[in-house]
Amino acid sequence: MTIAKISDYPMPDQSRLPQNKTNWQLDPDRAVLLIHDMQRYFLNFYDADSRLIATMTQNLEQLRQWADQHGVPMVYTAQPYEQPAEDRALLNAMWGAGLPASTPDQQAIISPLTPKDGDVVLTKWRYSAFQRSDLQKRMQNWQRDQLIIGGVYAHIGCMVTAIDAFMNDIQAFFVADALADFSEQEHLEALKYVSSRCGQVTHTQAIVASTMLELTEQWLYEKVQKLVEEEELDPAENLILYGLDSLRIMQFSAELKQYGLDIYFEELGQEPSIEHWWNLIQSKQAAKVA
Structure with missing residues (x-):
């Protein structure tokens, strides 16, 4: 049967x-x-x-x-x-x-x-x-x-x-x-x-x-500190001025995907600042909840 x-x-x-x-x-x-x-x-x-x-x-x-x-x-x-x-x-x-x-x-x-x-x-x-x-x-x-x-x-x-x-x-x-x-x-x-x-x-x-890590603005600040190897950062400043390059932006984009956030290289590179990146993260998180 x-x-x-x-x-x-x-x-x-x-x-x-x-x-x-x-x-x-x-x-x-x-x-x-x-x-x-x-x-x-x-x-x-x-x-x-x-x-x-x-x-x-x-x-x-x-x-x-x-x-x-x-x-x-x-x-x-x-x-x-x-x-x-x-x-x-x-x-x-x-x-x-x-x-x-x-x-x-x-x-x-x-x-x-x-x-x-x-x-x-x-x-x-x-x-x-x-x-x-x-x-x-x-x-x-x-x-x-x-x-x-x-x-x-x-x-x-x-x-x-x-x-x-x-x-x-x-x-x-x-x-x-x-x-x-x-x-x-x-x-x-x-x-x-x-x-x-x-x-x-x-x-x-x-x-x-x-196992989901809570993403906060402080988490982002510390993550960027490691990316650019700087201790003091202006959240509104263009991160390119701190030495951020395209390779590290791509690496960060890949890491965000591990947290279920599809934020692409182009979005991050268009306005590379901590303030802008945090706004992107918040908008993507809100969209996932909606």
Whole structure:
């Protein structure tokens, strides 16, 4: 029996998240981000214009950007398109033959989340990402004991991976709005089980905000001091007069992107002063909140 067509449903918002039994604090130096089974084959069971899948994908992209910014290893799971019956074993009785061997393109992870060089892609044989893989060994080698989980399907592979993480003394962070399932009820049941039995349910913005540096005018002043290697600066003065060059402006633009602020070289270079740059930062922050 293969997977049936899945109807769209609203992504659970923060007001619907269950209460956690744990109060684990996510630490980027201890964490690994797992993007689970985000393959064309599994997403094709949803409507092409599914709002649920669009929201989940956007949130996974945001988590991947957060992981890149904080040096968090990225791990993907992907089921192979050629699965001999003896390898699938009991899965055949539950789900049939799996990914069709005639359509290898269905094995691909969807393009917005395509793995980058250095990311790990695990071959997925069972519900849990730990089964028949070296995920646990990799995490031990990385000296990491927290696993952030997003992808499909919440109440099957994602939830069982969280259970397996718990059984191996790994803290699982189950990202409610970076998951999708067969139905809203099964999605919510998975959240309830994880929160009460094996992990901590969270949401995308909680993860991003947990490590977000508050940008202040004093932070900017001190940052510019380092850029131009001057102790005393006039906030209204053109920074070119302090020796600021285009390379350092580009470096600063790249650093701002790590805080979710797309302020480009041209904007910074048009009027390079602390006052103007602070106004740019404030306007971009306001736009993100609006």
